[in-house]
Amino acid sequence: MKIDCLLTDGEVFNVYLKKWTTADVAILDGKILFVGNASSVDFEPVNSISCHGGALIPGLIDIHMHIESSFLTPLNFARAVVAHGTTTIVSEPHEMANVLGVEGIKGMIEAGKDAPIDIFYGIPSSVPSTNSELETTGGKIDLKEIETLLNIESKRMVCLGEVMNYTDLMQLRECRAMDFVRYMREHYPFLAVEGHVPSIKGFELSKVLFTGVDSDHCMQSPEGLYDRLSMGMFVELQESSITLENMAVLNNLGCNGRFSLVTDDVPPDKLTKAGHLDFLMKLAVEKGLPFECAIIATTLSPAMRMGFRDRGAIAPGKIADIVFLRERSKDLPVTWVMKKGEIVYSSTNNSCTLDPLDKSFNDKFYRTINTLPIEEKLFRIEPPIKEGYQRCRVIEKNPANTSTKEIFVDLPVKVGELLWQEAGLNMVAAINRYGGDSYALGLVGGNVIRGGAFASSYAHDHHNLLVIGDNVMDMAAAANWVVKSQGGMVFVSKGKTEACLRLPVGGLLSENCVQEVAQKSAAIKESLASHGFKSNNPIMSICTITLPVSPALKITDKGLVDTLKVQIVPLFV
Numbered sequence: 001m002k003i004d005c006l007l008t009d010g011e012v013f014n015v016y017l018k019k020w021t022t023a024d025v026a027i028l029d030g031k032i033l034f035v036g037n038a039s040s041v042d043f044e045p046v047n048s049i050s051c052h053g054g055a056l057i058p059g060l061i062d063i064h065m066h067i068e069s070s071f072l073t074p075l076n077f078a079r080a081v082v083a084h085g086t087t088t089i090v091s092e093p094h095e096m097a098n099v100l101g102v103e104g105i106k107g108m109i110e111a112g113k114d115a116p117i118d119i120f121y122g123i124p125s126s127v128p129s130t131n132s133e134l135e136t137t138g139g140k141i142d143l144k145e146i147e148t149l150l151n152i153e154s155k156r157m158v159c160l161g162e163v164m165n166y167t168d169l170m171q172l173r174e175c176r177a178m179d180f181v182r183y184m185r186e187h188y189p190f191l192a193v194e195g196h197v198p199s200i201k202g203f204e205l206s207k208v209l210f211t212g213v214d215s216d217h218c219m220q221s222p223e224g225l226y227d228r229l230s231m232g233m234f235v236e237l238q239e240s241s242i243t244l245e246n247m248a249v250l251n252n253l254g255c256n257g258r259f260s261l262v263t264d265d266v267p268p269d270k271l272t273k274a275g276h277l278d279f280l281m282k283l284a285v286e287k288g289l290p291f292e293c294a295i296i297a298t299t300l301s302p303a304m305r306m307g308f309r310d311r312g313a314i315a316p317g318k319i320a321d322i323v324f325l326r327e328r329s330k331d332l333p334v335t336w337v338m339k340k341g342e343i344v345y346s347s348t349n350n351s352c353t354l355d356p357l358d359k360s361f362n363d364k365f366y367r368t369i370n371t372l373p374i375e376e377k378l379f380r381i382e383p384p385i386k387e388g389y390q391r392c393r394v395i396e397k398n399p400a401n402t403s404t405k406e407i408f409v410d411l412p413v414k415v416g417e418l419l420w421q422e423a424g425l426n427m428v429a430a431i432n433r434y435g436g437d438s439y440a441l442g443l444v445g446g447n448v449i450r451g452g453a454f455a456s457s458y459a460h461d462h463h464n465l466l467v468i469g470d471n472v473m474d475m476a477a478a479a480n481w482v483v484k485s486q487g488g489m490v491f492v493s494k495g496k497t498e499a500c501l502r503l504p505v506g507g508l509l510s511e512n513c514v515q516e517v518a519q520k521s522a523a524i525k526e527s528l529a530s531h532g533f534k535s536n537n538p539i540m541s542i543c544t545i546t547l548p549v550s551p552a553l554k555i556t557d558k559g560l561v562d563t564l565k566v567q568i569v570p571l572f573v
Helices: 076-085 095-111 145-154 166-170 176-187 201-210 222-230 244-253 269-273 276-286 290-295 300-306 472-485 516-529 538-543
Strands: 004-015 017-027 031-036 044-050 055-058 061-063 085-089 120-125 158-162 191-194 236-239 260-263 322-325 332-338 342-346 388-397 404-414 426-431 439-446 453-456 465-469 489-491 496-502 553-556 559-562 567-569
Touching: 004 322, 031 465, 061 260, 061 276, 061 300, 076 085, 076 095, 076 269, 076 276, 076 342, 076 516, 085 201, 085 244, 095 120, 120 145, 145 158, 145 176, 158 176, 166 176, 166 201, 176 191, 176 201, 176 322, 201 222, 222 236, 222 244, 260 300, 269 516, 276 290, 322 453, 342 553, 388 553, 404 439, 404 553, 426 472, 439 553, 439 559, 453 472, 453 538, 465 538, 472 489, 472 496, 489 516, 516 538
Parallel strands: 004 044, 004 055, 061 085, 085 120, 120 158, 158 191, 236 260, 388 439
Antiparallel strands: 004 017, 017 031, 055 322, 322 332, 332 342, 388 404, 426 439, 426 465, 453 465, 453 489, 489 496, 553 559, 559 567
16 A cells, blocks of 8 residues: 555554553654554555654644734744744733734734644633733734634634633633634634633632633642642642642542643744754653653643644544654654654754745834834832832732732832832833823832833733833833834843844844844843842743733723722822
8 A cells, every 4th residue: 555654663652551562653644654663564665764763743723822922933943943842832821912903913824824833823812811901912813803713714713712810701701702702602602712810729720710711821829729630620730739739649649631831922032942842742741740741731632622633643533744753752853753644843854944035914013113212201100209218019929930929019109209219119111112192100119220211012911012120221222112113122231232133023033043032032131130139030020010811910001900800000109
C-alpha cells in the first residue's frame, strides 16, 4: 500500500494507555494511518524516517494563551513556538479586540493563516473587561459581535474566552458576562466556556460553576485546586501554579484528563531562553508530576477540553502532529516537529532564525494612538488643601505577582502642591488613546521606579497609554515617545531613552522576529531592574496595574478602580 511517510523504530507514547511502545507510524494524507509493526503490512512509503529508538509524542497543545503578550504577530509567534514542539494553540485576542473590536480579531485570524501551526481562537468575552463607566476601549464585544464571529469564523472560534467578571457571576447578578455565558450554553452547548476565577472556593466557586463557567487558569493553591477538581472544574495550570504542593495534589487525586498546562502570557525573551509548553512540562516534572502525566496534560487533555477529536494522540485517524525527541527524556530534546505529516521544524535545519518583517495587517492597525502631544503640566496633582497633610489612596505594588493592595498615605502639601516624591512614591497615569480626553492620575508605592519613567501603549486590557515614574519630566518624554512611535514601550531616564520597543501593529505587536523583539524587551526589563523595580516579569507587572478585574486597586483613564467593589474611588480620602 502506498503511503506518504513511514516513521520507523520509534518509542511511541500512547496517551490512552499511558505507556511507551516500540512501533512504526504510517502517515497518509496528513493523518496517521497505522501505529504498530510495519513489517506486517506491505507499505510503500514515499518518504521513510528512522527514529533510531528516539521518542515520538503528540504535538503539544496550548489552549489558554494570548499571542499579543509576546508582542509578536501570529505568524512570527507560530514560527517561534513550533521549535518547542507546539503545534496547536487557542489564542484569545482580547488585547487586539480592546483596540479594534471585531476588525482586530479578524485581522489576527487573517495574519495567522500561513502559520506553521494551527491557530484557533476564543471569542473575547471581556471587551471591555468591566464596562464603559470604568474604562475606555477602542472596541467592544457584545452578543451581536459574538454571533458575527461564530457565523463567519466558525472553524476558528472554538470557545468563549475567559469570562473575567467573576465577581458578578459569583453574586448571580444579571450582567454582560451572564448574558454571554447563557447565550453560549443555549445556542452552542458543546463549546467550552473559559473562566477567570482567582482565589474563590466553596459556595462562591459553586455559584460560578452554576452559571456555566467550568474552567479556571488563575494562580492555584492546593486547597483551591482540590476544590476545583472535586467540583468538576477543568483546571489550566500556568507557571505560577506549577508548585510542589499542587503537583502533589494532582498525583494524589490521579485526575489525568481534568487538567492541562497553559502558558497564558509568555514574554518574548522568556520564549527564546526558556521555551513554551516544553518549559512548563519540564517544570512540572521537576516539581513532582510524572513525565507521562505532563505529556498527557499538553496533548490529550487539552484536546479533550476543546473538543479537538482529530489531535492530541499518535493514533489512527488523528492528524499527524508529531514531536520527535532524540531520546526519551524529561529534558525534552526536540529534534524535529511534524505538522500534518510534514516536518515544519528541524533542529539541524532551522530556517526561521531571522524572519523578515511580517506585513500581514492593513493600514488601520498602524494608526491606533490618537492622543495629542503630552505636556508636563498634565501630571500635576492638585490636592483639596493648600497646606498640611493630605491622606491619599495609594496602589501598593507587589514584586511577586500582578496583584496590588490599597493603602493610605498622608502626604505633605505645600502651597497647593502635593509632595508625593518626598514619600518615595511613583506617579502613574492612564491616558485615553482612542481620541477622547479622559485621563487619570494615581500614586504607586511598594515596588517602584527610581530615577526614570516607563510608558507603554500595551496596558491590560484596555491598552490606553500608561505612564509611571518618579519625575514628570521623564514621564512626559516617555509618553511622547509612545505617541510619536504610534505604539510601543520605552524607559526614559534624565530625558534620555535607555531602552525601547516599537509596537506599531495596534500599539501591541512588533513586525520583527522573536529574536529581535526578545532582545529589545529584555533591555527594557534590565532598565527597570537597574532603576529599582523588582519582578520576575517587570513589564507584565507594570502593564497589569491598569487591569480593573485583578485585585485590588488599579487605574484606568476613568480613575482609580476598587476591583472588588467594581467602582471608581477617589485619590484623596
